[in-house]
Amino acid sequence: MLPELDPDMFDPLCPSSALPIQIGDKWTGMIVLCLEHGRRRFNEIKVPLRGITSKVLSETLRAMERDGLVVRTAYPENPPRVEYELTPLGRTLLTLIDAARTWSRAHLPTLLDARQAYEAGLTGQPVPPVTSPDR
Amino acid sequence: MLPELDPDMFDPLCPSSALPIQIGDKWTGMIVLCLEHGRRRFNEIKVPLRGITSKVLSETLRAMERDGLVVRTAYPENPPRVEYELTPLGRTLLTLIDAARTWSRAHLPTLLDARQAYEAGLTGQPVPPVTSPDR
DNA sequence: CTGGATCCACGCCGATACTG
């Protein structure tokens, strides 16, 4: 069977929120990553998505289903079981996510440095020089 | 001198708003594209950005300056003149925008088809089959 | 377990008016 999702697969301390690239809405990119290695159940996806509510998760998944990014399979059991899986179209987003990650590794520190320098400049604090690949 | 920006460089009928990829906030990606071929003045950028208000444009530009994506140069003249230019860091976003465009050419029609089929399904209308690279 | 239904807080951003 598929290994379980790492609850910490999205490090809350990772500054990805500063990333100038976004895949879909707030959660879509992370959901794609959750489904990367195979189908997952609703509550399984929910775990790494620290604090997403059921409402928002089901809304996001339905929007993704509507756009043909995932397929939803409901089993008429009790308790109910529903599984989500990436479509080939959904899988094409993985390459974009990868591009975003590559960019982020190469350039996000530079952006963060610039932001910090800018804000220090506003408060009149002199800023120690930084060395980054760009700039 | 640099040729003027095409007022229609962002076709309002282009379904790019359905794109599941976004660079920065709502306008950042388009601003980067406006600055691709050289420095531009405030009102010059404003033209292709159909309907952006001065307030939002200056806010967006200041955020981009803060993040080290553009440099702002003000000339102490009258009337005032201000120019914006991409930094090397800002230029790195061009490759990402290109990746998004490539994805869009290859897969956005599929996504739009799926969306249309989904919504037709909701209204009980049968949907004529479509042929797209994915799915 | 997998959501739907409601209510609400917040932030983006557009409209409008004004300024150096």
Add this chain to the structure above:
DNA sequence: CAGTATCGGCGTGGATCCAG
């Protein structure tokens, strides 16, 4: 020309409760 100031709508998404 290049902004700033202020107001407000509207949509996203969080909290909470409820249901099959």
